[in-house]
Amino acid sequence: MSGEERNCVFLNTRGRRFATISATSGFDFPDDARAIAMTDWDLDGDLDVWVSNRTAPRVRFLRNDLPPAAQRRFLGLRLEGRTVNRDAIGARVELKFKDRPDVIRTLRAGEGFLGQSSKWLHFGVGEANELDRVVVRWPGAEAQTFSGLELDQYHVLVQGAEPSKSMAESDSRSPLSRGKRKPLEPSVPKVPKATEQASLLLTDRLPVPPLSIRSFAGETLSLSNSLRRPVLLNLWASWCAPCLAELKEMTAHADELKALDLQVIAVALDGQDESQTTTPADAQALLKQLNFPFQGGIPTNDFIARLQSLYDLPFAQHRPMPVPTSFLIDSQGMLAAVYRGPVTLEKLRSDLRLLAGSPRTLIDQVLPFPGSWHRIPQPRPDKAILMALELMKAGALDDAVWYVRQHVSSFSGHPEYPKLIAWAGGELARAKRMTESVSIYQAGLSVSPTNLLLLNNLAWDLAAHPDPAMRDGASAVVWAEKAAQLTNRRDVTVLDTLGASYAQAGRFADAVAALKDAIELVKISGDEGRRIKLQRNLELYESRKSFR
Numbered sequence: 001m002s003g004e005e006r007n008c009v010f011l012n013t014r015g016r017r018f019a020t021i022s023a024t025s026g027f028d029f030p031d032d033a034r035a036i037a038m039t040d041w042d043l044d045g046d047l048d049v050w051v052s053n054r055t056a057p058r059v060r061f062l063r064n065d066l067p068p069a070a071q072r073r074f075l076g077l078r079l080e081g082r083t084v085n086r087d088a089i090g091a092r093v094e095l096k097f098k099d100r101p102d103v104i105r106t107l108r109a110g111e112g113f114l115g116q117s118s119k120w121l122h123f124g125v126g127e128a129n130e131l132d133r134v135v136v137r138w139p140g141a142e143a144q145t146f147s148g149l150e151l152d153q154y155h156v157l158v159q160g161a162e163p164s165k166s167m168a169e170s171d172s173r174s175p176l177s178r179g180k181r182k183p184l185e186p187s188v189p190k191v192p193k194a195t196e197q198a199s200l201l202l203t204d205r206l207p208v209p210p211l212s213i214r215s216f217a218g219e220t221l222s223l224s225n226s227l228r229r230p231v232l233l234n235l236w237a238s239w240c241a242p243c244l245a246e247l248k249e250m251t252a253h254a255d256e257l258k259a260l261d262l263q264v265i266a267v268a269l270d271g272q273d274e275s276q277t278t279t280p281a282d283a284q285a286l287l288k289q290l291n292f293p294f295q296g297g298i299p300t301n302d303f304i305a306r307l308q309s310l311y312d313l314p315f316a317q318h319r320p321m322p323v324p325t326s327f328l329i330d331s332q333g334m335l336a337a338v339y340r341g342p343v344t345l346e347k348l349r350s351d352l353r354l355l356a357g358s359p360r361t362l363i364d365q366v367l368p369f370p371g372s373w374h375r376i377p378q379p380r381p382d383k384a385i386l387m388a389l390e391l392m393k394a395g396a397l398d399d400a401v402w403y404v405r406q407h408v409s410s411f412s413g414h415p416e417y418p419k420l421i422a423w424a425g426g427e428l429a430r431a432k433r434m435t436e437s438v439s440i441y442q443a444g445l446s447v448s449p450t451n452l453l454l455l456n457n458l459a460w461d462l463a464a465h466p467d468p469a470m471r472d473g474a475s476a477v478v479w480a481e482k483a484a485q486l487t488n489r490r491d492v493t494v495l496d497t498l499g500a501s502y503a504q505a506g507r508f509a510d511a512v513a514a515l516k517d518a519i520e521l522v523k524i525s526g527d528e529g530r531r532i533k534l535q536r537n538l539e540l541y542e543s544r545k546s547f548r
Helices: 241-252 254-259 280-290 303-312 345-355 359-366 383-393 397-410 417-430 434-447 452-464 473-486 492-504 508-525 528-542
Strands: 010-012 018-020 033-039 048-053 059-062 073-080 092-096 103-106 121-126 133-137 143-147 154-158 198-207 212-214 220-222 231-236 263-268 295-299 325-329 334-340
Touching (some): 073 092, 198 383, 198 397, 231 241, 241 280, 254 345, 263 280, 303 383, 325 345, 383 397, 397 417, 452 492, 473 492, 492 508
Parallel strands (some): 073 154
Antiparallel strands (some): 010 018, 092 133, 133 143, 212 220, 231 325
16 A cells, blocks of 8 residues: 555566566556556557556556567457357467467456456467467357468457458458557656645535534533534644644635635644643634634544544545644534645635535536546435444444434445444443433334344343343343244344343243243254353243343
8 A cells, every 4th residue: 555666577487487577678667556458559469558556647558669570470359259248258269370389368357456458369479370270169158160360460250150351441340440549659747746735525425523612711612503604613733834824814814704604613732732832822822813703712522533533534544633624514514625734715715605506516526627427426325324333443432322313314224234233232231321222222223123133132231231220121022022023033142132031021931931942943053052051041040030
């Protein structure tokens, strides 16, 4: 992922060794190359190469400039299937010579990482003078032999038909029909100057978690109370020179920002970085000196962590937020844009205008170049769960629960949804917040009422919580019986939970019956360790004791 590895080329020396020819080949660019596609682009009989890169330049063309030689001959073949797939993918082609070894190639649909070369099979045959025959082993069909093919030509081989002769320029299937391609002129890539300034306007907006700041007077202010109109949440510090320039520009254009119906909240990070010596008092004094006309404050304890999670989600690589960083939040509490580095008034004006537009207009404006769509991207309803899953990984229980409560109706189609609900419900139960635990399980089951993981985990937490005061046997039985019904009492885990639920409700005869059924199933599978654990539980219930 570093992007610093030079490309390598190795030459087969016709033995057990390869020679490194990276430098002499002209291939050793310091690109982060990912795929190559090989084709006779200039139609001179040798293979040229297109290379795609992860970094700039995204595409390179490398023309094969081996000097001409009378002994260097080739054959180009295009296969067409009739009873097999039209492109004849999987066909094996054998060139037969009377005085030299066979040359064999297989037609593949792709090569390497996200790459596919031309479907024209190119054979370099060196000093060969006469081709005896070509054998095509069509995939899943009988082999076919073609004779009379001329070297240094392109031919189309159709399954079950006679081969085409040397293809003339009038044949539309021939690469020669397009004439010689116009030579590509090499160019020097213009690499843009590196900058820490960037902006990201989201086509799929993200729900912002609950955020609060403290005023310089110590009063806690909830961001959700400010969401009657768009908000620009600006992170800055008094020791940051670009931050000061940005604040001065906002102050100078305050009337225009207010006319745009934009509320600005400047959150000072002074005192958050141990390497800096400034304090919130320094930030307050600077805002007063600037006559800053908007709201200012300092972060609460969980403010930075919540905002960092939100900042990380759109990006593959996660890095600490720099200063200044700004977040544009729409009036519905959704993140619309992220600005790294100072944001200009012109950019804010443009993005605010797009907030009220259609999703299609937004997508077209976000792209750096015009084009046409094969399929227009549709907004993803699962953005909220992606944020909740990130919070789950970070162990931020309360924030993840908030996302679940706010957006559970859009979660059910996501494959990680049951795991998220089960994690949140289990963590709440372990924190002895059983009312909230049951509530979050029920929220999940409201959109997926037959999910066995949720039904079983909810019943188990109610039946077997380490703190007896947290248990509710009657409720546990309701959920466990539903899970047992869905599995026709053929799931060992569900039967184990059902037994614990019955025992906690005082229904010991039913608990014993459930455990005996579970033990019989385990005997069939041969899981002796699990049978021993179930037997211990059975003995508890036979002695009229609940799960311990």
